[in-house]
Amino acid sequence: MPGSNSSVRDAGAEALSFTVHDVAAPDVAAQRTRSGRLKMLLVLAVCAAPVIASYLTYFVVRPGARTNYGTLIDPPRPLPALPLRTLDGRPLAAATLKGQWLLVAVGPAACDAACEGRLFMQRQLREMLGRERDRVDKVWLITDGGLPAPMLRSAAAASPALTMLQVDRAALAAWLAPAAGHALEDHLYLVDPMGDWMMRMPAGADPVRVQRDLDRLLRASAGWDRPGR
Numbered sequence: 001m002p003g004s005n006s007s008v009r010d011a012g013a014e015a016l017s018f019t020v021h022d023v024a025a026p027d028v029a030a031q032r033t034r035s036g037r038l039k040m041l042l043v044l045a046v047c048a049a050p051v052i053a054s055y056l057t058y059f060v061v062r063p064g065a066r067t068n069y070g071t072l073i074d075p076p077r078p079l080p081a082l083p084l085r086t087l088d089g090r091p092l093a094a095a096t097l098k099g100q101w102l103l104v105a106v107g108p109a110a111c112d113a114a115c116e117g118r119l120f121m122q123r124q125l126r127e128m129l130g131r132e133r134d135r136v137d138k139v140w141l142i143t144d145g146g147l148p149a150p151m152l153r154s155a156a157a158a159s160p161a162l163t164m165l166q167v168d169r170a171a172l173a174a175w176l177a178p179a180a181g182h183a184l185e186d187h188l189y190l191v192d193p194m195g196d197w198m199m200r201m202p203a204g205a206d207p208v209r210v211q212r213d214l215d216r217l218l219r220a221s222a223g224w225d226r227p228g229r
Helices: 004-016 028-061 113-128 130-135 150-157 169-173 207-220
Strands: 071-078 101-107 136-142 163-166 188-191 196-200
Touching: 101 113, 101 207, 113 130, 113 136, 113 188, 113 207, 130 136, 130 207, 188 207
Parallel strands: 101 136, 136 163
Antiparallel strands: 071 196, 101 188, 188 196
């Protein structure tokens, strides 16, 4: 029919026609920022994973099978900026204590028989840890500003040395705390390598049972903690 070819051509042209829309260019800078943040979070997660895993293993995974002797501090209390001084009066930043497990004794310089017993237990506990003992430091926080007797200072200096530091008792009591009915000086306190007070040993503690707690904690943290600061 006349004009039929023209109609076919018009229909074909109409069928093949399409519309081109503007497409927004990708925001490359925003994508790079998001990617950078994700990478940073992944790196932080990888670094923190061993610490988190060890604490979960000890505190969470097998709570029914674990019978800790010392009292767990929940949540652990971070090391504050304690006003520490060496025995010769030099100030010492509290943060320098981080990096090792700390077995901490507290008491005045005029160390009585009970105090001497805790210092002796502190030394023996470290030796009882065998090859893991280099991961634990002994610390005596002296709360009255005095100096221990020369004989005690000489004994404390014997290898492995006992770190003796003076500290204001009120400032220390804002961090460490005794069990109900006891004085701050009655216990040994355990601080982890990150500076968190996380366990308090009973007054008049049984050293064998304390050692078991220490062994468990050192095994649980073996993946991320190493001897030395």
